[in-house]
Amino acid sequence: MLAFMRKSYLNLQKSCNLLKITAKTVSTTRCLSTIETRLNTSNTDYRFSLNNNSKLTPEQQKFYEENGYIVVKNLVPKNDIKRYLNRFKDIANRKVSTPPGLTVQKEVSVAKEQQNENTVYKLQELFCDEVLFEYCKHPDILNYVEAFIGPNLMAIHTMLINKPPDKGTKSSRHPLHQDLHYFPIRPADKIIGAWTAMETINRENGCLVAIPGSHRGQHLEHGYPDWEGGVNKMYYGIKEMTGSENRVHLEMECGDCVLFHPLLIHGSGMNRTKGYRKAISCHFAASDCHYIEVKGTIQENLANEIIDVAKKRFGATFTDYSLIWKFRAQLVRGQQINL
Numbered sequence: 001m002l003a004f005m006r007k008s009y010l011n012l013q014k015s016c017n018l019l020k021i022t023a024k025t026v027s028t029t030r031c032l033s034t035i036e037t038r039l040n041t042s043n044t045d046y047r048f049s050l051n052n053n054s055k056l057t058p059e060q061q062k063f064y065e066e067n068g069y070i071v072v073k074n075l076v077p078k079n080d081i082k083r084y085l086n087r088f089k090d091i092a093n094r095k096v097s098t099p100p101g102l103t104v105q106k107e108v109s110v111a112k113e114q115q116n117e118n119t120v121y122k123l124q125e126l127f128c129d130e131v132l133f134e135y136c137k138h139p140d141i142l143n144y145v146e147a148f149i150g151p152n153l154m155a156i157h158t159m160l161i162n163k164p165p166d167k168g169t170k171s172s173r174h175p176l177h178q179d180l181h182y183f184p185i186r187p188a189d190k191i192i193g194a195w196t197a198m199e200t201i202n203r204e205n206g207c208l209v210a211i212p213g214s215h216r217g218q219h220l221e222h223g224y225p226d227w228e229g230g231v232n233k234m235y236y237g238i239k240e241m242t243g244s245e246n247r248v249h250l251e252m253e254c255g256d257c258v259l260f261h262p263l264l265i266h267g268s269g270m271n272r273t274k275g276y277r278k279a280i281s282c283h284f285a286a287s288d289c290h291y292i293e294v295k296g297t298i299q300e301n302l303a304n305e306i307i308d309v310a311k312k313r314f315g316a317t318f319t320d321y322s323l324i325w326k327f328r329a330q331l332v333r334g335q336q337i338n339l
């Protein structure tokens with residue numbers, strides 16, 4: 001409805017200009033200003049979305065405001081997904097040389113095995129690969145992202161996740177967490193994740209699980225969960241979860257994309273199938289966000305761990321946490337301001 005009103009308003013304004021109707025035409029002016037006030041009031045009522053490009057339907061905008069996520073069905077065309085999938089296979093199976101800077105991670109349990117599409121569980125720094133980075137520049141995704149956080153967009157964190165079949169340890173689960181815990185970037189409301197299913201993803205192969213409305217809460221303390229079967233490196237979880245929260249399972253088809261706020265509490269379930277569950281994701285931040293110092297905050301432990309890994313990989317240049325994120329951040333639309 002708002003999108004329709006905005007369009008009508010713009011058309012009305014255009015018609016007035018064409019007909020050379022000026023502000024002296026009292027009734028038209030009154031009508032325009034009423035619509036304008038209504039539009040402005042509606043937008044300022046919303047804290048988590050701008051919708052300046054009218055991409056969101058009123059239902060989508062309201063749903064995101066209340067729940068902290070929306071699922072857009074069929075957002076990424078199947079052909080594009082197929083291209084990303086083939087590229088993943090070529091890189092993982094070493095059919096092509098690994099693009100410099102791309103992080104290829106194997107599961108700890110298969111660390112000594114040969115690298116192939118069944119031992120690689122994650123690619124990161126997708127901006128180092130032309131094909132995979134297309135996902136982060138995909139106009140259909142960016143139009144939605146812009147509707148939430150504005151026109152100047154940096155891709156700050158990029159991953160392709162190849163969740164392996166669980167070996168009975170339940171370690172294929174991803175504990176409930178808030179992505180903001182990883183980012184030394186604020187404000188949180190100007191960050192959004194776009195996670196896209198590369199195949200049918202359901203409760204059987206470990207779909208995302210989220211707690212609707214949790215984006216309205218605080219950034220909570222995280223740590224490694226005390227799971228009997230172990231937990232993957234860097235898979236931090238929220239320390240105090242009661243287990244009685246209202247959880248939703250986001251079952252999705254290939255090409256469906258969930259856009260979510262970085263404070264939304266989410267994780268993913270165990271992969272009970274024999275297949276490898278694939279998803280591609282990118283977090284975006286408005287380029288007028290700023291870096292924060294994480295020393296002395298609840299983010300410090302995780303930051304130190306990430307700094308250690310970066311130091312081993314790239315040498316002593318990454319002594320400061322925000323430098324790692326400066327290295328990762330890539331402009332994908334509009335102008336680069338702070339980040």
Ligand SMILES: O=C(O)CCC(=O)C(=O)O
Nearest residue numbers: 161174179266267268279
């Ligand atoms: O893909 C998954 O299984 C979980 C991804 C996730 O929660 C994350 O990367 O923040």
